[in-house]
Amino acid sequence: MARLRSVSVLVIGAGLVLAGCGDDQPAAGGSTPTSTPATAPTTPGTPADDAPVTTPPAPVVAEELRFTAKTVDGKEFSGESLAGKPAVLWFWAPWCPNCQAEAPTIAAAARSAGDVEFVGVAAQDEVPAMREFVQRYDLGSFTHIADTDAAVWKRFGVTYQPAYAFVSSDGKVETETDQLDKDELLARLGALS
Structure with missing residues (x-):
């Protein structure tokens, strides 16, 4: 027990001696030494910590994209979600x-469009017919809006189908009301990317 007590005293004494070895102690001349704070080296081109942080500008939201609608699956969709990226809106009706003739071309184009987002905008019929059309023509790889009151069609100036709206990543919208063949559609997609 006496041996344990002497080891404890020794450990405590060593701790006190070590604690007294810090920079707080006066130097031989009686003054406390000053220390210079360490600074991280700066790399050329690296902004300083106090430099203002810049965020990229918000994408331009075209007036036509300022809408919300329900999809054929009953989910909410915001047109503003397309801002800042290339997109194609395809306006169609199930009947x-x-x-019907261009649906297979649209399905193939949507699957191979890369970063161009496709959105179908169905109108002039009931939602069950719209859902059936999407299934029959294997168009489920992209979102389809159930525009039962044609409000989205009106925003884009569409009065008959099929029609397209091409949205560039800089917010420019161009509506095409003529039917496009496969080559014309692919050329328009290429211009968006």
Whole structure:
């Protein structure tokens, strides 16, 4: 027990001696030494900590994209989600023979469009017919809006189908009301990317 007590005293004494070895102690001349704070080296081109942080500008939201709507699956969709990226809106109706004829081309183009986002905008019919059209023509790889009151069609100036709206990443919208063949559609997609 006496041996344990002497080891404890020794450990405590060593701790006190070490604690007294810090920079707080006066130097031989009686004054407290000053220390210079360490600074991280700066790399050329690296902003200083106090430099203002710049954030990229918000994407331009075209007036046509300022809408919300329900999809054929009943989910909320915001047109503003397309701002800042290239997109194609395809306006169609389930009973339209031209829409039916171009649906396979649209499906293939949407799957291979890279960074161009596709959105279908269905109108002039009931939601169950719209859902059935999406399934029949394998168009489920992209979102389809159930524009039952044609409000989105009106925003883009669309009065008949099929039609397109091409949205560039800088917010420019160009509506095309003529039916496009595969080559014309691919050329328009290439111009967006």
